[in-house]
Amino acid sequence: xxxxxxxxxxxxxxSAVWTAVLFTLSRFLMKLIWQFDILSFxxxxxxxQYWNNxxxxxxxxxxxxxxxxxxxxYVWLKGIRKVNSINYFKLLLKPIEYFSNRDIQxxxxxxxHVVIKNISVGEKLTIEDxxxxxxxxxxxxxxxxxxxLRKNISQKIMQSKE
Numbered sequence: 001x002x003x004x005x006x007x008x009x010x011x012x013x014x015s016a017v018w019t020a021v022l023f024t025l026s027r028f029l030m031k032l033i034w035q036f037d038i039l040s041f042x043x044x045x046x047x048x049q050y051w052n053n054x055x056x057x058x059x060x061x062x063x064x065x066x067x068x069x070x071x072x073x074y075v076w077l078k079g080i081r082k083v084n085s086i087n088y089f090k091l092l093l094k095p096i097e098y099f100s101n102r103d104i105q106x107x108x109x110x111x112x113h114v115v116i117k118n119i120s121v122g123e124k125l126t127i128e129d130x131x132x133x134x135x136x137x138x139x140x141x142x143x144x145x146x147x148x149l150r151k152n153i154s155q156k157i158m159q160s161k162e
Contacts (some may be wrong), residue, residue, distance in 0.1 A: 018083045019076065027070045034065050045068070059083055 023038070030036045037043055057063060 014083045015080050018079050022072070022076055022079060026068075030068065033066075034061070036065070038069075 025065060027038050030038050
């Protein structure tokens with residue numbers, strides 16, 4: 001429950017900050033280009049009266065003004081989504097990560113270092129595989145012992161005949 005409340009507070013705070021930034025910027029641009037204050041009730045009344053008196057969108061500037069008003073709403077909604085999807089904790093740790101990686105890069109460029117990540121350990125064996133290998137080794141040693149015993153006996157026989 002606290003997690004949901006925390007997410008809601010985060011969403012509302014970031015949305016409020018984004019709204020303030022966007023409307024400040026758009027208010028400045030609208031005043032600069034069309035001398036229209038989007039936060040002024042009087043200017044919205046002028047537009048409403050013009051529209052109600054069968055006003056017509058005539059020139060390129062009027063079309064661009066209309067598109068700008070629609071785009072403000074679109075950018076506001078997309079911006080809220082984007083602002084709330086950013087991980088700000090990671091963003092704050094970026095400088096620390098950068099300097100840490102820079103120090104690591106400095107030591108990686110030295111010639112006398114060893115890279116451990118490429119050393120392979122080998123394949124994992126089951127108990128049955130270990131037992132089979134042990135039996136094969138024992139048979140091989142017994143066979144070698146028997147063979148060497150036969151050689152010794154045959155050499156002694158040959159020596160006794162001579």
